[in-house]
Amino acid sequence: MDCKIKIDNDLLSRSRKAAVMIADKVEELIKDKTTTSVERTIARLMGVDGVDSQGVPLPNVLVDQIKKSGKLEDGVFYWIGNAIIETGKTPQEIARAIGNGDFLITDFPEYTNEAILSVTESVVLDNVSILDEVAEERAKRQIQYPEGPAPLLYVIVATGNIYEDTVQAKAAAKQGADIIAVIRSTAQSLLDYVPFGPTTEGFGGTYATQENFRIMREALDEASEETGRYIQLVNYASGLCMPEIAVMGAFERLDMMLNDAIYGILFRDININRTFIDQYFSRMINAYSGIIINTGEDNYLTTSDAVEEAHTVIASQFINEELAVRSGMPKKLIGLGHAFEINPDIEDGFLMEIAQAQLVRQLFPECPIKYMPPTKHMTGNIFKGQLMDGMFNLASVMTGQSIQLLGMMTEAVHTPFIQDRLLSIENAEYIFNNARHLQDEIVFKPDGIIQNRADTVLKETTAMLETIVEKGLMKAIEDGMFAGISRSPGGGKGADGVVVKSMNYRNPFMDIFKRGLGVL
Numbered sequence: 001m002d003c004k005i006k007i008d009n010d011l012l013s014r015s016r017k018a019a020v021m022i023a024d025k026v027e028e029l030i031k032d033k034t035t036t037s038v039e040r041t042i043a044r045l046m047g048v049d050g051v052d053s054q055g056v057p058l059p060n061v062l063v064d065q066i067k068k069s070g071k072l073e074d075g076v077f078y079w080i081g082n083a084i085i086e087t088g089k090t091p092q093e094i095a096r097a098i099g100n101g102d103f104l105i106t107d108f109p110e111y112t113n114e115a116i117l118s119v120t121e122s123v124v125l126d127n128v129s130i131l132d133e134v135a136e137e138r139a140k141r142q143i144q145y146p147e148g149p150a151p152l153l154y155v156i157v158a159t160g161n162i163y164e165d166t167v168q169a170k171a172a173a174k175q176g177a178d179i180i181a182v183i184r185s186t187a188q189s190l191l192d193y194v195p196f197g198p199t200t201e202g203f204g205g206t207y208a209t210q211e212n213f214r215i216m217r218e219a220l221d222e223a224s225e226e227t228g229r230y231i232q233l234v235n236y237a238s239g240l241c242m243p244e245i246a247v248m249g250a251f252e253r254l255d256m257m258l259n260d261a262i263y264g265i266l267f268r269d270i271n272i273n274r275t276f277i278d279q280y281f282s283r284m285i286n287a288y289s290g291i292i293i294n295t296g297e298d299n300y301l302t303t304s305d306a307v308e309e310a311h312t313v314i315a316s317q318f319i320n321e322e323l324a325v326r327s328g329m330p331k332k333l334i335g336l337g338h339a340f341e342i343n344p345d346i347e348d349g350f351l352m353e354i355a356q357a358q359l360v361r362q363l364f365p366e367c368p369i370k371y372m373p374p375t376k377h378m379t380g381n382i383f384k385g386q387l388m389d390g391m392f393n394l395a396s397v398m399t400g401q402s403i404q405l406l407g408m409m410t411e412a413v414h415t416p417f418i419q420d421r422l423l424s425i426e427n428a429e430y431i432f433n434n435a436r437h438l439q440d441e442i443v444f445k446p447d448g449i450i451q452n453r454a455d456t457v458l459k460e461t462t463a464m465l466e467t468i469v470e471k472g473l474m475k476a477i478e479d480g481m482f483a484g485i486s487r488s489p490g491g492g493k494g495a496d497g498v499v500v501k502s503m504n505y506r507n508p509f510m511d512i513f514k515r516g517l518g519v520l
Helices: 011-031 036-044 058-068 076-087 092-101 112-143 162-175 210-227 238-252 262-266 272-289 297-303 309-325 349-363 384-401 419-435 449-471 473-478 509-517
Strands: 033-035 151-155 179-182 232-236 256-258 292-294 338-339 370-372 403-405 498-500
Touching: 011 272, 033 036, 033 370, 036 076, 036 112, 036 162, 036 232, 036 238, 036 272, 036 384, 058 076, 058 092, 058 112, 076 092, 092 292, 112 238, 112 262, 112 272, 112 509, 151 162, 151 419, 162 179, 162 210, 162 419, 179 256, 210 232, 210 238, 232 238, 232 498, 238 256, 238 262, 238 272, 262 272, 262 309, 262 370, 262 473, 272 292, 272 309, 272 349, 272 498, 272 509, 297 309, 297 338, 309 449, 338 349, 349 384, 349 449, 370 384, 384 419, 449 473
Parallel strands: 151 179, 151 403, 179 232, 232 256, 256 292, 338 370, 370 403
Antiparallel strands: 033 498
């Protein structure tokens, strides 16, 4: 895409330099720590799954026992490997035995790291090979069923019942949707475990479980065969089980994951250290598995003004991009988020939206930008709502966005019906088709409203990032620099799940992912 607005390269360079320095400090703070959710993820990567007789997930049973013994700093990999040597059992059999109360895993004689690595090598490699096979299957299907032109049409289903979700998802695919996001049940992000099996009773969405992922993936594969397009599946690798859900999604061939620590810190009050540690490993899993992440900067504008605080979105995008690169993510998988949220009553608000969308597109040309619809200022007037969504769609195709989460004219009324979704898809298809090459035909006035607005936002972004360098990201969050919400570094949910690693600690999966991704 030709550059449409002039970017001040000095400001761009300063912003990227600041993002690197911010990410350096975050890495320094988290490098010697793990979390209960990371350890449960390692257990899952070793083949542990299922629940005990009380319905408690076995990864939780296993990690909780080690934590209660005061020895989680050695890591679950160490203790599983130690138990394999002592009992000859598989990781799954060990977890089941613990669930049955047969033994305490930390009571066995302790063996050397060399011995543990020797008996676990095949377990580790066999499970990593599953991730490889799933990624290869995705690549094969995407060649067989190629996607259409960008912006890709992204819609949501949110019935609470996975079987009802599949009906709505397949209908949406036949209507023209390219991407289906299964909205997660309200407050699941605050559960410190992942529910097991298929679910039919979610509130405001459907529980994210591995079986639900499998059911929806199968349904969308059927839709791909019927439509001739690969239909992508999205869920949420966020909250207190961020890396666990990432690996479950990787096993079941999800294509995108909403995966952003800052969102969870601000809007779910999850401990800052916990979420950045979890995010690092979860993004490594997503990168290795070829899963696009979606970040959550668009949400900042639901609690702060989209004109005054536009720079906070772009500052967060710079930080999120750099943190994702540290996890080995290629930029083609970093789906940065922004939103069409300027008050529609503001004069020339659409021009300012174009400035923001164009600026984001040009600052991050390799990233699959995810553009979010108007929600904060949506109205019960469905006719005006449909028009607002049309303006949103026009802004998207004019500025070359990648992923378009379609707005619904009934956004302010109820959870969308199938027919509401159809109207939104028709709205987007009409505008995208009729303005497909509009971006190739237009230039922006050098000293006009759009260029001047972009200049202002980038200047404010650079100043904000350089301020964060001085105080650190944790202090910036505490000071409410994002979304006007303050969170204390020591507070928030899940703080007790952060553990300092011992000298015995090993995470062989992280080592393999780093090598596979070319990360030092």
